[in-house]
Amino acid sequence: MTKTKYDIDNENQWCPGCGNFSILKAMKQAFTKLKLDPDNLLIVSGIGQAGKTPNYLACNMLHGLHGRALCLATGAKIANHNLNIVVTTGDGDCYGEGQNHFTAAIRRNIDITLFVFNNQIYGLTKGQASPTSAFGMKTKIQQNGTVSSSFNPLATALVNGAGFIARGFSGNIEKLSSTMVDAMKYKGFSMIDICQPCISFNKLNTYSWYKERVFDLENNGHDNSDYKKALEIVHQNEEKIPTGIIYKKPGIPFHERLPVLRKQPLSSYVFPESELKNILGRA
Amino acid sequence: MGNDITILIGGAAGYGIQTIGNLLSKACHNAGLFIFSVDDFESRVRGGHNFHVIRISNELLSGPSLKLDILVAIDEKTYLNHKDELAPNGIILCNDTGDDTKMSNTTSHIPFEQLARDAGGKIASNTVAAGVILAILGASFKDLEKLLQAQFEKKGKKILALNLMAGKSGYDIGKTIQFYRSFDFNKSNHSNVVMSGAKAAALGALASDCRFFPFYPMSPGTGVIVNASAFAEQFPLVIEQAEDEIAAINMAVGASFAGVRSMSVTSGGGFCLMTEGLGLAAMAEIPVVIINAQRPGPATGLATRTAQSDLLFTINASQDEFPRFVFAPGSPKDTYNAVKKAFHLSEKYQVPSIVLMDQFLIDSTRTEPDDLKIGSEHESFLLSDTKMYQDEPYLRYKISDSGVSPRCTPCSGPFLVRSTGNEHTPEGLTSEDPENRNMMVEKRFKKVKHMKKEMKMPSLLCTEASFFLTGWGSSKGSIIEACLTLREQGIDASWIIFEDIWPLDEYKLKKILRNKKLVIVEGNATCQLGSLIRQLTGIDYAFSILKYDGRPIYPEYIIEKVQQIMGH
Numbered sequence: 055m056t057k058t059k060y061d062i063d064n065e066n067q068w069c070p071g072c073g074n075f076s077i078l079k080a081m082k083q084a085f086t087k088l089k090l091d092p093d094n095l096l097i098v099s100g101i102g103q104a105g106k107t108p109n110y111l112a113c114n115m116l117h118g119l120h121g122r123a124l125c126l127a128t129g130a131k132i133a134n135h136n137l138n139i140v141v142t143t144g145d146g147d148c149y150g151e152g153q154n155h156f157t158a159a160i161r162r163n164i165d166i167t168l169f170v171f172n173n174q175i176y177g178l179t180k181g182q183a184s185p186t187s188a189f190g191m192k193t194k195i196q197q198n199g200t201v202s203s204s205f206n207p208l209a210t211a212l213v214n215g216a217g218f219i220a221r222g223f224s225g226n227i228e229k230l231s232s233t234m235v236d237a238m239k240y241k242g243f244s245m246i247d248i249c250q251p252c253i254s255f256n257k258l259n260t261y262s263w264y265k266e267r268v269f270d271l272e273n274n275g276h277d278n279s280d281y282k283k284a285l286e287i288v289h290q291n292e293e294k295i296p297t298g299i300i301y302k303k304p305g306i307p308f309h310e311r312l313p314v315l316r317k318q319p320l321s322s323y324v325f326p327e328s329e330l331k332n333i334l335g336r337a
Numbered sequence: 338m339g340n341d342i343t344i345l346i347g348g349a350a351g352y353g354i355q356t357i358g359n360l361l362s363k364a365c366h367n368a369g370l371f372i373f374s375v376d377d378f379e380s381r382v383r384g385g386h387n388f389h390v391i392r393i394s395n396e397l398l399s400g401p402s403l404k405l406d407i408l409v410a411i412d413e414k415t416y417l418n419h420k421d422e423l424a425p426n427g428i429i430l431c432n433d434t435g436d437d438t439k440m441s442n443t444t445s446h447i448p449f450e451q452l453a454r455d456a457g458g459k460i461a462s463n464t465v466a467a468g469v470i471l472a473i474l475g476a477s478f479k480d481l482e483k484l485l486q487a488q489f490e491k492k493g494k495k496i497l498a499l500n501l502m503a504g505k506s507g508y509d510i511g512k513t514i515q516f517y518r519s520f521d522f523n524k525s526n527h528s529n530v531v532m533s534g535a536k537a538a539a540l541g542a543l544a545s546d547c548r549f550f551p552f553y554p555m556s557p558g559t560g561v562i563v564n565a566s567a568f569a570e571q572f573p574l575v576i577e578q579a580e581d582e583i584a585a586i587n588m589a590v591g592a593s594f595a596g597v598r599s600m601s602v603t604s605g606g607g608f609c610l611m612t613e614g615l616g617l618a619a620m621a622e623i624p625v626v627i628i629n630a631q632r633p634g635p636a637t638g639l640a641t642r643t644a645q646s647d648l649l650f651t652i653n654a655s656q657d658e659f660p661r662f663v664f665a666p667g668s669p670k671d672t673y674n675a676v677k678k679a680f681h682l683s684e685k686y687q688v689p690s691i692v693l694m695d696q697f698l699i700d701s702t703r704t705e706p707d708d709l710k711i712g713s714e715h716e717s718f719l720l721s722d723t724k725m726y727q728d729e730p731y732l733r734y735k736i737s738d739s740g741v742s743p744r745c746t747p748c749s750g751p752f753l754v755r756s757t758g759n760e761h762t763p764e765g766l767t768s769e770d771p772e773n774r775n776m777m778v779e780k781r782f783k784k785v786k787h788m789k790k791e792m793k794m795p796s797l798l799c800t801e802a803s804f805f806l807t808g809w810g811s812s813k814g815s816i817i818e819a820c821l822t823l824r825e826q827g828i829d830a831s832w833i834i835f836e837d838i839w840p841l842d843e844y845k846l847k848k849i850l851r852n853k854k855l856v857i858v859e860g861n862a863t864c865q866l867g868s869l870i871r872q873l874t875g876i877d878y879a880f881s882i883l884k885y886d887g888r889p890i891y892p893e894y895i896i897e898k899v900q901q902i903m904g905h
Contacts, residue, residue, distance in 0.1 A: 095748075096595075114755065115753070115755040115765065116747075118757075119758055122583060122587040125584040125587030125588050126591035127591060129551065129592035130594055130595040130747075132549060132575050133548075133593075133594075134595045134597070134746070137747065154581060154584070157580075158579075314574065315575065321595060321746070323548070327711060329571050330543055330544060330572075334709045
């Protein structure tokens with residue numbers, strides 16, 4: 055593997071052959087293309103195998119609790135909207151434990167980029183069903199198959215007003231990294247749901263299973279500004295898995311919605327001593 | 338003793354009971370009088386039984402009172418619920434609706450609503466009542482006129498005229514009512530401030546350079562946010578209603594990590610949801626301030642009532658062990674200072690700070706001398722000179738003698754800031770190494786020795802007494818007043834009041850409490866402060882005066898209980 059400035063000397067704990075390695079590689083490629091130096095990049099993550107990602111990258115890092123990465127990232131972005139923030143999370147972390155924050159971040163249109171490493175299974179806790187596991191999928195715990203229908207993250211994002219929605223596949227690093235670049239360039243909340251096999255626990259959605267199904271929307275002449283078409287795509291069944299940018303529309307990000315942040319980042323204001331003296335005098 | 342009276346005004350929600358209270362407190366404040374007012378309301382918007390108790394004196398008041406000199410009963414329920422609280426010679430003003438004849442003959446029947454209707458609208462009934470009361474207290478009509486003008490000018494000429502007329506008819510009736518006390522409303526030079534705990538907390542946060550208030554609405558904590566939002570236009574402030582309390586605390590931690598001081602305000606239930614985030618702040622050593630405005634629980638409990646029952650929970654909240662600060666201010670002014678101290682120390686030691694308030698302290702307002710200072714608590718502890726990290730690696734969790742490591746914000750220089758809730762190395766890399774684990778636990782706990790030195794020991798009236806009324810937080814004022822009243826009765830009582838709660842130096846505390854007969858006074862059922870004292874010092878308390886009915890601890894309650902104990 056070629057060396058990049060995002061490499062770090064820290065033992066990787068992922069299973070050998072895990073799809074996460076490809077996603078990590080795509081991220082490094084995307085950061086390189088964006089000329090984003092490690093000290094100018096903040097990666098926020100939650101818990102799970104995807105949450106470990108910033109531990110394997112040279113970058114600023116805030117590695118928090120299960121499900122809460124988007125909240126930390128939202129706080130950090132409100133504090134200083136000049137920060138380049140990427141959130142790495144998984145299907146359990148983001149769509150299970152943190153689903154409330156997922157829709158709230160979309161509604162705020164907070165200007166961060168979300169990469170969801172979606173392997174349709176809980177890896178770190180050793181193979182339980184995740185919100186995106188196929189209905190009826192058998193696991194060690196769900197021995198007769200899951201009894202809840204599968205969560206549709208992209209449809210959820212779309213109907214709640216997300217302005218940048220994409221799907222990636224860990225098996226196509228080049229394509230994934232270019233989608234990442236587009237997502238990070240987007241002003242507002244952007245997300246890529248990244249399909250990825252779990253070689254240890256998901257025996258259904260394997261590498262070859264995906265390989266047979268994924269196709270590139272761009273090659274199919276998809277117009278990603280077409281909402282109705284996007285709505286159709288996010289409801290497509292599993293027989294065909296479209297990848298690339300599904301929907302893209304400009305919007306006003308959170309920090310441009312508030313006058314106080316439009317002026318300058320919150321962290322850069324000077325302590326308003328004289329205003330405070332005034333109000334204390336009139337308290 | 339100064340001239341000191343208490344008025345209770347009660348009626349259904351939606352009647353404007355609070356407006357009457359506000360008018361009275363403004364009139365008194367303008368005249369340099371001192372007030373202490375408490376709102377008692379149900380968790381509903383219309384109907385029910387709500388009341389406002391305002392105590393007025395020409396001297397500084399430390400607590401509220403429930404010995405009523407004037408009972409204003411807008412509805413019959415108020416009369417029935419409170420007639421027994423009337424002081425000897427106290428008077429009752431009740432709303433004459435034409436059919437209530439069962440009230441006692443010491444009562445003045447005043448047709449508040451009819452007078453308001455005559456003035457142009459039933460809506461001004463509360464202004465009629467305010468007029469009656471101010472006349473009885475000795476205010477001039479001019480005083481009332483000025484207040485009404487200030488209050489209603491913005492709402493247009495018609496509404497102002499209506500209220501002036503309603504106020505006048507109330508005032509004229511008030512003049513005919515005999516009352517045994519009156520106040521001098523002519524004195525106006527003073528430098529006092531009337532404030533609620535909620536406002537004081539908001540001001541304290543602003544004075545600490547807090548710029549971010551992520552919160553989820555929960556009574557009674559929301560009052561602090563309401564007060565802060567009044568300044569959102571003039572200050573660099575973001576007040577963000579989060580999707581839940583979990584989001585609120587995590588947003589606060591995220592913003593603090595990125596260099597903006599943040600505070601979240603909640604009540605017990607919300608604080609429960611925040612506890613994992615509290616642990617994250619502790620593990621990642623990211624400063625954050627939380628106000629837990631206590632109410633009785635568990636679960637939903639009594640949403641609009643008061644309690645002091647989260648003391649031990651707050652000290653121990655979240656799994657495992659970590660250093661934290663806990664403060665429990667006793668008045669609005671104390672709250673202002675406690676919130677500043679909470680921010681200052683949270684930043685200095687990179688640990689979470691929690692300020693314990695409660696519905697009583699949040700919602701009640703009182704007059705205090707105005708000496709709120711800006712101070713130096715807003716000064717930053719973030720590393721400003723980071724040049725050295727061009728040559729040497731920056732270690733976010735560098736081991737140091739004090740346990741405190743240099744703190745920088747991300748993307749502020751040619752180095753990486755790596756924070757995590759997992760156990761980590763000095764660089765901030767996840768580590769399960771047992772030696773590293775020990776080293777980091779010990780690093781974090783090294784701070785405690787220094788943190789204890791920052792804490793104020795409890796205050797005492799005097800060190801020799803036959804017993805000590807011992808309490809914490811919002812019951813401070815009532816304990817002080819009860820103690821002084823008991824001393825006037827020849828009973829040798831003193832007080833011990835805790836405002837800085839955690840971490841306390843157990844040896845210093847033991848020295849103070851040794852050989853003292855402690856009578857613990859607090860708003861819970863299990864005597865939590867008593868348990869804490871015993872845990873820290875091995876000293877047991879003699880008696881406890883507890884209250885867990887959801888209502889504030891009034892001085893009269895403490896005195897009655899002391900007399901019962903002494904009778905045994």
